[in-house]
Amino acid sequence: MVSRLTAIYHVRTKGAAIAERARAIAVEQSVEMPVAAIDDRFVLDEIVGKVEATRALDKDLFEVRVGLAAVTVGHDAGQLLNMLFGNTSLHDDVLLHDVELPTDLVALFAGPRHGLSALRRRVGADKRALTCSALKPQGLAPAALAELAKKFAAGGVDYIKDDHGLADQDYSPFAARVEAIATALAAYPRTRYVPSLSGDLGAMRRQIAAAAAAGVDTAMAAPMVCGAANFHRLVEENPGFAFVAHPALAGAARIAPPLLMGKLLRLLGADAVVFPNHGGRFGYSPETCRALARAALAEWHGLHPTVPVAAGGMTPDRVPEMLDFYGADIMLLIGGGLLQARERLPDETAAFVAAVQSFPYG
């Protein structure tokens, strides 16, 4: 018997239709053809998706558990997503809610190479929340971004990431930007710069090499933009780098945020994962955010915990509330909320950092 994974869907349909709908999803996500036309014993026994269980969650809403052979995934993170949700993502009555993976598949992808403890250690933090800010707006030249970075670092922030809109544009090419910012931050060895990688895998490899040459050891990428397999390849190839995953384009496919950001991106090696915190510019509920953070941190096949990074329109006055909500195992990302302070940016940053450092963690 081959090892198996379970994809868990939430399906909206009239009650009477659910058994047939569940079977159709199991077929769609595996053999994609009439099962009656299949003779091959191995395919029938192992490859055809199997509905393991169906249960009602609410009126016309069901949980459907589909078992799939792990061998269908090959050794490919993209194919993992394809098996979980490739065609079914095109059905608007289905959401991919969760997944259970066999140990061999988890071992194949192996999760974060660093994770929470290492991300604390790198910036000299004890068991407290981490702080982060963002370099923006896009359109600024490298020198202006480097000036901003220096101010954040002077305020004592732990991680400074590129805005995910900063790519390899003519007005701020990646290599020139990284060089300028890394140079500016040389005087602040406890602050880590996190440049945003973009482009095809070749471009991202060149960007990582340029970052490493400038002394950078952390980078951000958007796995749903660059492709899960390419993200995972970068993680494998750069064991010294810590990777922050950005959720850009993650919304289009209707994968539950706690699964995608808290679990799948962790599996593929994200040491930290940015998500839009409730009450900011995005509509995630407190429950979704809590589930996402818990998934990222939970004991799961022995993988390192991934740092949840609460972002998306946060402000310094929300620090106590967010730390009450998440506890110490969180990174708080405040970008625009600090940039608004303008000439008082280093002071505001220092106040943000102090609020996080002095918080009475429970």
Next chain:
Amino acid sequence: MVSRLTAIYHVRTKGAAIAERARAIAVEQSVEMPVAAIDDRFVLDEIVGKVEATRALDKDLFEVRVGLAAVTVGHDAGQLLNMLFGNTSLHDDVLLHDVELPTDLVALFAGPRHGLSALRRRVGADKRALTCSALKPQGLAPAALAELAKKFAAGGVDYIKDDHGLADQDYSPFAARVEAIATALAAYPRTRYVPSLSGDLGAMRRQIAAAAAAGVDTAMAAPMVCGAANFHRLVEENPGFAFVAHPALAGAARIAPPLLMGKLLRLLGADAVVFPNHGGRFGYSPETCRALARAALAEWHGLHPTVPVAAGGMTPDRVPEMLDFYGADIMLLIGGGLLQARERLPDETAAFVAAVQSFPYG
């Protein structure tokens, strides 16, 4: 003044809120920070997204046109998607409906290298619809898939594609599969085999090289799985290959299918694009399918037309109806509907092919 693109969103909100919501989207998709905190003249004038127009489409449903600087895209297909929908994909109330691009950006990505006429020419077809079938189920060994391919080819089908679940699995490694199938099809020079590429960019490059070595000149990939930039890189690097794009992971309804499959994938170089036809296993409406096919074929910046490939549970008895609906500029893909014929597969395939070839195109 730099060249600009326009992203067109459909936004669901109470009428009174739309002006503010539109401004928020324009900021989210560009500078992602409070505009009041920006001093830089270039950023304010050119980079901050601008709401060009807002109009009501229906009760609580609005079209919002946002202008963005083309220079923010750099030279990167992934960044194009990021600028169009990166963070806004995380908002449930917004759909990316359409896009208008400046000529310089279109020229950068350049569209299909071959397109409709070339895909006809390669299989010796005159101005008629093209035929396609699919090798499945996944789980079969290369020899069994090669046997199937031979039967489809004996029936005279134009293109034989891998099921998109066929990746690089242990039970059917890509190289062995392509070798077996290409060998089996050597006796049928008018039929084209379309292997499915998967994995990271490096793996896909090795797969294309193996396919080329076996005499194959057409390949399929799923841009939303492998990343748009990697798909586009393969198109650029392999001008002799025709590329079929598969919609796996494209999600339902958040990026309008006519835009994503008919326009954006065409822009990135898809010579053909598979989509789920109405009345099959998927829920696209006839109107969506018609709009998608029209977008793929329409005159657009002088790009080659992309062949729409109607798929997803089609059956031979629907051929006349589908050709009435789409006309001659379509590829009909029937997979499971032919495989059900079992030992009569070559005959059923021949009947499908004859129905398409003898159809009285208007």
